[in-house]
Amino acid sequence: MTKTFDLSGFICPLSKIKATQALDSLADGDTATLILGDSDSFKSVAQELKARGLAPTLKQDGDKYILTVKS
Numbered sequence: 001m002t003k004t005f006d007l008s009g010f011i012c013p014l015s016k017i018k019a020t021q022a023l024d025s026l027a028d029g030d031t032a033t034l035i036l037g038d039s040d041s042f043k044s045v046a047q048e049l050k051a052r053g054l055a056p057t058l059k060q061d062g063d064k065y066i067l068t069v070k071s
Contacts, residue, residue, distance in 0.1 A: 027071070
């Protein structure tokens with residue numbers, strides 16, 4: 001199951017908190033798409049994913065960063 005979390009309206013550190021909550025809500029095998037609206041949020045969330053051993057795919061759409069990760 002794929003879940004999309006649009007966090008582009010939040011700035012860091014709230015975007016990282018929301019992304020962490022989103023990741024914690026996933027069941028094994030779920031896919032999450034995280035949409036972030038600024039580079040600080042992207043860097044912070046990417047660091048959290050790395051700490052969890054998750055390797056996201058990245059797509060940039062204008063000023064938005066779209067990370068897709070499978071739990």
